[in-house]
Amino acid sequence: xxxxxxxxxxxxxxxxxxxxxxxxxxxxxxxxxxxxxxxxxxxxxxxxxxxxxxxxxxxxxxxxxxxxxxxxxxxxxxxxxxxxxxxxxxxxxxxxxxxxxxxxxxxxxxxxxxxxxxxxxxxxxxxxxxxxxxxxxxxxxxxxxxxxxxxxxxxxxxxxxxxxxxxxxxxxxxxxxxxxxxxxxxxxxxxxxxxxxxxxxxxxxxxxxxxxxxxxxxxxxxxxxxxxxxxxxxxxxxxxxxxxxxxxxxxxxxxxxxxxxxxxxxxxxxxxxxxxxxxxxxxxxxxxxxxxxxxxxxxxxxxxxxxxxxxxxxxxxxxxxxxxxxxxxxxxxxxxxxxxxxxxxxxxxxxxxxxxxxxxxxxxxxxxxxxxxxxxxxxxxxxxxxxxxxxxxxxxxxxxxxxxxxxxxxxxxxxxxxxxxxxxxxxxxxxxxxxxxxxxxxxxxxxxxxxxxxxxxxxxxxxxxxxxxxxxxxxxxxxxxxxxxxxxx
Numbered sequence: 001x002x003x004x005x006x007x008x009x010x011x012x013x014x015x016x017x018x019x020x021x022x023x024x025x026x027x028x029x030x031x032x033x034x035x036x037x038x039x040x041x042x043x044x045x046x047x048x049x050x051x052x053x054x055x056x057x058x059x060x061x062x063x064x065x066x067x068x069x070x071x072x073x074x075x076x077x078x079x080x081x082x083x084x085x086x087x088x089x090x091x092x093x094x095x096x097x098x099x100x101x102x103x104x105x106x107x108x109x110x111x112x113x114x115x116x117x118x119x120x121x122x123x124x125x126x127x128x129x130x131x132x133x134x135x136x137x138x139x140x141x142x143x144x145x146x147x148x149x150x151x152x153x154x155x156x157x158x159x160x161x162x163x164x165x166x167x168x169x170x171x172x173x174x175x176x177x178x179x180x181x182x183x184x185x186x187x188x189x190x191x192x193x194x195x196x197x198x199x200x201x202x203x204x205x206x207x208x209x210x211x212x213x214x215x216x217x218x219x220x221x222x223x224x225x226x227x228x229x230x231x232x233x234x235x236x237x238x239x240x241x242x243x244x245x246x247x248x249x250x251x252x253x254x255x256x257x258x259x260x261x262x263x264x265x266x267x268x269x270x271x272x273x274x275x276x277x278x279x280x281x282x283x284x285x286x287x288x289x290x291x292x293x294x295x296x297x298x299x300x301x302x303x304x305x306x307x308x309x310x311x312x313x314x315x316x317x318x319x320x321x322x323x324x325x326x327x328x329x330x331x332x333x334x335x336x337x338x339x340x341x342x343x344x345x346x347x348x349x350x351x352x353x354x355x356x357x358x359x360x361x362x363x364x365x366x367x368x369x370x371x372x373x374x375x376x377x378x379x380x381x382x383x384x385x386x387x388x389x390x391x392x393x394x395x396x397x398x399x400x401x402x403x404x405x406x407x408x409x410x411x412x413x414x415x416x417x418x419x420x421x422x423x424x425x426x427x428x429x430x431x432x433x434x435x436x437x438x439x440x441x442x443x444x445x446x447x448x449x450x451x452x453x454x455x456x457x458x459x460x461x462x463x464x465x466x467x468x469x470x471x472x473x474x475x476x477x478x479x480x481x482x483x484x485x486x487x488x489x
Contacts, residue, residue, distance in 0.1 A: 011053040012053070012054045013049065013056060015056035015060040015061045016064050018049075019061070019064040019065055021043055021048055021049070022039050022065075031074075032067060033070075033072075034078065036067075036071060036072065037075040037076075037079050038423065040075065040079060040084075041079065041082075041084060041423075042419060042422075045426065045433075045437075046437040047205050051095050051096075054093070054094050055085070055092070055095070057092070058076060059072075076093055080093075083096055110426075110429045111430050111431070113430060113431055113433075113450075113451060114432065114433045115452065116319075116407040116450070117319065117323040117452075118322070118376055118454050120321075121321065121322065121372045121375050121376055124372045125321075125358070125362070127361075128359075128362045128365070129358050131361050132357035133354070139357075146351075146353070147342075147349060147350055148175065148337065148338075149174060149175025149351065149356060150175065150353065150357070152360045153327075153356045153359060153363075154171075154174075154175060157170075157173045157175075157329050157331075158173050158331075161313075161331060164298055165297040165301060166298045166300055166301050166331075168331060171334040172332060172334055173337065174330040174337045174341055175329050175356060176329055176330060176344075176351065177348055178318060178328040179206070179281065179316035179318065179328040180210065181328055181347075181348065181351075182330045183207060183281075183314060184210050184214075185340055185347060186279055186330065187210050187214045187216060187244070188343060189340055190243045191211075191214055191216045191244060192216075193215030193216065194216075194217070195216050195242065195243060196216065196217045196218075197218055197219065197240075197246065198237060198242050198244075198245035198276070199218045199219065199221070199245070199246045200221060200223055200246070200247060201220035201221065201222050201223065201438075201440060202223070202254055202255065202438035202439050202444065203220075203253075204438070205438060207281075208440065219240045219242065220439065221233055226257070227259065228247075228257075228263055233245075233270055237270055237271065237273075237274035237276055243276065243277060244277050245271060245278055246278075247259075247278060247280055247299070248280070248282075248283075248284070249264055249267075249280060249282075249296075249299050250282050250284050250285035250295065250405070251287060251403060252284075252406075253281075253284065253406065254433075254438050254450040255403075256403025256405065256408065257401075258295065258296075258405060259296070259299075261297065264299050264301075264302055265302045268299065268303060269302075271310050272304075276310075277310060278299065278310055279312050279313075279314060280298070280311055280313045280314065284320075284405060287319060287320055287406055287407065288377070288404065289377055289403070289406075290404040290405070295405070309333070312330060312331070312332040313330070313331040314328065314330055314331075315328060315329050316329075317359050320372075321359065321372065325358060325359055326355060327356060382457075383453040383456075384403070384409075386457045386461070387451060387453040387460050388409070390461060390464040391464060394464050394465070394467075394468040395464070395467070395471070397414035397415075398411050398414050399412045407453065408453065408454075409453065411448060411449055411451055412448055413447055413448065416447075416471070416474075417447070418436070418446050418448055418449050419436060420474070421449060421467075421470075421471070422434040424474045425466065427470065428466040428470040430463050430470070432450070432467075435447065435448040435449065
């Protein structure tokens with residue numbers, strides 16, 4: 001039998017660190033080791049224990065938790081039996097890679113609803129790839145590193161902003177490795193350990209992870225049910241005096257909310273008065289699903305006339321086009337872009353040439369962006385409507401606003417704990433992201449789950465069927481026989 005390989009670049013989780021992440025993990029009654037295993041399982045699902053992270057030794061964790069070593073050993077053994085943990089003698093125990101089956105697999109398996117991303121648009125992607133491969137020999141004679149991005153891709157992205165009402169020059173564009181790479185670069189350039197950054201709550205988990213790695217403290221501003229509380233933003237900007245503040249005005253992740261143009265203008269003015277730079281995440285901006293509701297112009301339209309002041313925009317190909325193209329970008333003043341390109345040399349140097357060529361073709365071919373975006377929007381709109389109908393029929397106690405864009409519903413769980421719902425759903429073969437996954441640790445509410453509508457209709461139907469079954473079983477106090485794990489809400 002081949003020995004499993006040690007996960008590369010594993011994040012080491014200390015005993016005290018894991019103890020703090022677990023919080024109040026003990027259950028009232030029942031086995032301590034099962035409660036511990038369930039809590040570790042929840043941390044993995046919420047993304048607070050990354051895949052391949054190395055867990056503390058059994059003895060060290062037992063001492064930190066003030067429990068017997070047998071309790072920790074039994075919890076680890078249960079997680080290994082479930083395939084969630086890999087232990088290597090003399091090396092340690094690691095969070096196992098995700099083994100959930102993809103949609104359409106022949107054998108029944110878990111359905112993963114933790115990722116909100118559409119399949120690739122075909123045949124456009126394959127045509128663009130073929131064209132990019134034909135172009136590639138023109139670049140292989142050089143070093144292949146373009147810290148600011150390929151000139152033709154920068155020009156294509158700039159043209160898209162200009163078409164949306166925000167005049168942009170190619171020198172204002174920096175191509176990055178996805179939106180996460182863009183945000184990481186901005187945090188490194190503008191932030192420093194111990195500083196504070198104002199963020200929405202809920203927000204994208206990648207934002208919070210980037211801040212944690214940089215030692216920056218997030219200052220959350222809670223979204224209201226129907227939008228942004230600019231009075232709270234004014235207070236947070238005044239109190240925190242941050243260098244950066246992050247906002248997602250276009251089909252906010254995870255709520256799907258769209259910021260009106262008047263609020264955009266006011267928020268930019270508030271940031272300018274506080275001396276803060278606004279980072280606008282526009283990864284979802286081109287995924288408007290209701291043609292009758294026009295999208296406001298980009299947030300940076302309300303910036304200073306020299307286009308170098310208060311707003312920096314982050315974009316990505318991963319949502320509107322395809323997540324397999326790990327291409328994002330930053331739009332800022334030309335001088336800011338030049339400094340960021342220099343800073344990037346110590347981070348990841350450049351984005352892959354072939355991916356940039358593919359995206360340049362998708363954006364630059366005649367009719368390309370319009371055809372691709374219409375296709376992706378039609379697909380997302382149809383699946384959104386399927387999911388809405390399923391939820392209204394199978395889970396009538398759940399409430400939500402039907403988003404006018406983006407890729408997910410933000411559903412209130414009818415009074416149940418979202419984490420408990422996610423635990424029950426996973427035991428029935430559906431993986432969900434609960435509200436605490438999108439908030440600052442210790443302060444986030446727990447009554448929403450995110451439900452992407454990016455899967456095919458048959459998979460969405462099966463997901464809702466399993467979810468409704470999980471809730472019925474929980475209300476009856478029963479659990480499926482294949483997992484001897486108690487449920488509670």
